[in-house]
Every structure is written in C-alpha cells, then in structure tokens.
Amino acid sequence: MSEHGSPRHQRAQAKQDPTEWHGQRIVTETDLGAVFGEDDADRHRRVPLRKIFHGVVLVLLVGLVTAAVYFAVGITRGDISISMGAPETAAPEPTPTCPAGPFDYQDPSSVNVNVYNSTSMDGLATTAATQLRGRAFAVREVGNRPVGRTGMTAIIVSGEAGRDNAFTLQRTIPDTIYVTDERKDRTVDVVVGSGYAGVIPPERVDITPAGLTCAPKDGTPAPAASPTAP
Template identity: 30%
Template structure:
C-alpha cells in the first residue's frame, strides 16, 4: 500500500503518481480591463457619430453659426470695384476740349462732333499744345483737374478705351481729350453706352 493511500481505503484507491492534476493559467486581468475600456470608448464614439449625422440630415445648421452670423442678412451689397463712391456727372454736365496731337487733319473736329452727338458739351477744338503735339503714342490722353479723376474723366473714359487719364493743375471743371497717334475712332456708341450704364449702375447684392 502506498503511503499516499488514505487509511481505511483498503488499497482500493491509490494515488500512484503517474498522473498530475492540471493547473489553470492565471487570468490576465489587465487585458480584460483594457478590453472593457476599449468597448466603452467604441460605443461612445458610435453614439456621438450617430448624433452628428442626425444634426446634418435634420438641417440644424444654427449650432455652427455665431449669433452675429444668424442676425446678418442673407444678401449684402458688394460695391463695384470700378464705381466711385459718389454720383457721377452726366455727359451734358461735362465740357470737353478736343485736341489733335497727330499729323492727320480734321481729327479733332470729327471727334468733337461725335462727342456732341453723345450728349457731351464741347469747348475748344484744335491742335494739341506743343507739350503734347505728336508726343502721344497711345489712343489718347484724358486730362483734367485732380478732382475730375474719379468723376468727369471717368465718364469720358467710357467713350475711348485705352486712353490714359492724367491730372494737371487747372482749377476749372472742363477736361481735355488729346488724340494720340494710335487713335482710330471713339468706341462704338452702344459699347460706350453700356460701359457708362454699368459704371453708373448700383452695386448688385452678393449672396
């Protein structure tokens, strides 16, 4: 009888030592805790994403705007980049002196007659002064007082694209059109009228 046989068993049950009881590995509690935390975080993110989708499809955009943006009107007028801040004079309120700086005779008179037909008041007509005579390479020069830069000269510029505006020391309201060597004719009247109308039109709202 083995020494490990309990007393009174009569040798019926023996522990021979040929087999050993199986031992369980220790549970990794840290892994279990981390897995539980990860599951909670995943559920939280899923819930937050669901709420965001509900807000998007329900059209609730007021949460993403400030109070100032909600109170701002839908459309605001955007100023025209070329239109001056004050009212422009009408062609009949502008007196234009027409001078010819080219060798071609009669150009000043024909140009002045055309400007008169378009509603401008005509002043002096003739050859350009020595300062500009045969010294204007472009289509022409628009000359006037500094105060005319964004008023009378702007209106006159709609009649001849490519003309160069300049200011001098005069104190009168009249302006000069000095015809240059590249001048062919004034712009077609319908194009000039459209340019003038666009310049004088109020700014369109931008949404």
C-alpha cells in the first residue's frame, strides 16, 4: 500500500482541511450564503413593496379624513343637507289670491277625498271619513297630518284641477279654509282640526256656484299643511 493511500496519510490531510472534523464536513458561511442568498434577495425586494403599500394606505386615510372634515363643515354651514328616508311631500302654501271661480258643486260620488287628523284627538279623521262616506264622497286615505294652526274646523287642499271638488267639500263642511298645492289630479285632502263638528245637513247645502274661501273668519292666513304617515 502506498503511503498516500494509507489511513495515516488520510488522517493527516483531514487535520489540514479546516472544513472537516473527524471525517464530517463542517458547514461554512460560504455554504450558508449559497443556500439562503436567494431568499435574502427576495426579502430585500419585498421591503420596497411594503413601503409602497403602506404609503398608499396612508394617502387613502388622509383623503378619508379630509373628506369627513369637509362634509362635517358643510353640514354645519348648511351647504350640505341630508335627506333621510322617503322624500316628503312639499307643504302647500296658502293661496296668495283666493280663486274666485265660480266653481260648480260636484256629485260627491265623483270626488276622491283623503281625510287627515291634525289634532291629538284619536279617531277624529275616522269620524269625518265616515260622515263623508255617508254623503257618498269617495274617501281613499285616512291618517294624520299636522298643521301650524289650532282650533280650526278643517283645511281643504287641492291642485288647480281639483278646485271644483274642493268647492264641493267647502259647501259640505262649514268654516273651512282652502289651500292649494302642486298636485295635477283632482283629488282633495281634508285636514280636520279640533273645531270640526261634522258636515252640513244635506238640505242646507248651498250648491250655488261661487269662489273658494281661503281665510278663516278672523282674517288670518291659512296655515300650510304638511302630510305625515298615517
């Protein structure tokens, strides 16, 4: 056996090689770099992506805060208004010049009427609706409708097309006030107040053509009427 192949020679060489220990190879920093070098490079590439993502999030948050401040200031100043729920029907304004007519008394069965209670008295609208049905009026809706006046008998509300019908109701319910609105059909609203005492007896109804009454006897203007859910 040659001296280079002898066990003694191999042990001597092993002692001279710093990467081996008792026949086992020692993992060096170079070996670790070769294995994990690619992962470190990927990690370094991901760092700028995280910074970009954080920057975008920060910009969005700043934008949201700015928009919220602007919205709050707009609401406070009245530049921005919020409408909740379904849009409300615009409150009719008192008729500036009372329609002089003359208007003709109509067959009550042809008059579609909605009856509303403007008071805290339970059942007042139901009572009025029953009396109007007894006179053959076509009562449709019965509910509540607050107005800015107390002690009145009733407010009669219609559009221009329903003025004959409104006149018919004014002749049926005494001491009522006429108010116009923008509706296009011929329906009429009757808003009863605490002064409501019923309808005029049939034999006393004056069916002579005439104008509408737009102010109570004391001469004060008619209040606007704004509907609410029944």
